[in-house]
Amino acid sequence: RKEVEQDPGPFNVPEGATVAFNCTYSNSASQSFFWYRQDCRKEPKLLMSVYSSGNEDGRFTAQLNRASQYISLLIRDSKLSDSATYLCVVNPLASNTGKLIFGQGTTLQVKP
Amino acid sequence: DAGVTQSPTHLIKTRGQHVTLRCSPISGHKSVSWYQQVLGQGPQFIFQYYEKEERGRGNFPDRFSARQFPNYSSELNVNALLLGDSALYLCASSRRTSGDTDTQYFGPGTRLTVL
Numbered sequence: 714r715k716e717v718e719q720d721p722g723p724f725n726v727p728e729g730a731t732v733a734f735n736c737t738y739s740n741s742a743s744q745s746f747f748w749y750r751q752d753c754r755k756e757p758k759l760l761m762s763v764y765s766s767g768n769e770d771g772r773f774t775a776q777l778n779r780a781s782q783y784i785s786l787l788i789r790d791s792k793l794s795d796s797a798t799y800l801c802v803v804n805p806l807a808s809n810t811g812k813l814i815f816g817q818g819t820t821l822q823v824k825p
Numbered sequence: 826d827a828g829v830t831q832s833p834t835h836l837i838k839t840r841g842q843h844v845t846l847r848c849s850p851i852s853g854h855k856s857v858s859w860y861q862q863v864l865g866q867g868p869q870f871i872f873q874y875y876e877k878e879e880r881g882r883g884n885f886p887d888r889f890s891a892r893q894f895p896n897y898s899s900e901l902n903v904n905a906l907l908l909g910d911s912a913l914y915l916c917a918s919s920r921r922t923s924g925d926t927d928t929q930y931f932g933p934g935t936r937l938t939v940l
Contacts, residue, residue, distance in 0.1 A: 802867075813929060
């Protein structure tokens with residue numbers, strides 16, 4: 714079983730749609746959680762950290778469910794510029810190395 | 826301020842050769858991590874260095890090695906290249922080794938093709 718699992722998609726949605734991605738992780742001791750965005754052939758960039766209380770940044774909302782070991786990302790009012798691959802990322806932290814564990818990524822394609 | 830820089834941007838090698846990839850972290854960052862990203866997959870952790878010492882190693886063979894210099898820049902070396910080493914190699918820098926508030930910032934990567 715992969716340490717971090719995501720549905721690779723692709724998710725094809727029209728502009729203005731709301732889309733949600735889920736991700737599950739296997740290590741219950743994981744401490745830190747993130748969503749990174751990666752454009753085609755570019756480096757990953759931090760989109761947002763994910764906290765137990767949930768957090769929102771404009772049109773983006775991230776939630777963490779520790780009991781079920783899953784993380785979600787909700788994008789409201791999708792824009793063409795949201796088209797990218799969204800990577801679910803976990804930092805186990807227990808090893809104190811700062812190692813990040815990435816999911817496979819979920820591809821989003823927003824169409825006019 | 827300049828972000829993380831990596832060189833070269835692209836590289837083509839043949840099987841059995843050796844390659845050295847370079848990374849300069851963001852000014853003030855002391856930690857450098859290396860990741861390998863093959864097509865269609867998420868990045869996979871290779872190494873982390875902090876204050877010139879190895880602090881973490883992923884599940885990669887001994888053909889992969891790295892080091893960090895006094896100015897915090899880093900090199901990743903891969904010996905005896907295999908076709909399967911073809912990937913995007915990403916370097917990330919952060920201020921510390923760990924901590925849930927310590928963001929890792931990625932460089933643009935080096936795209937390695939092994940023929």
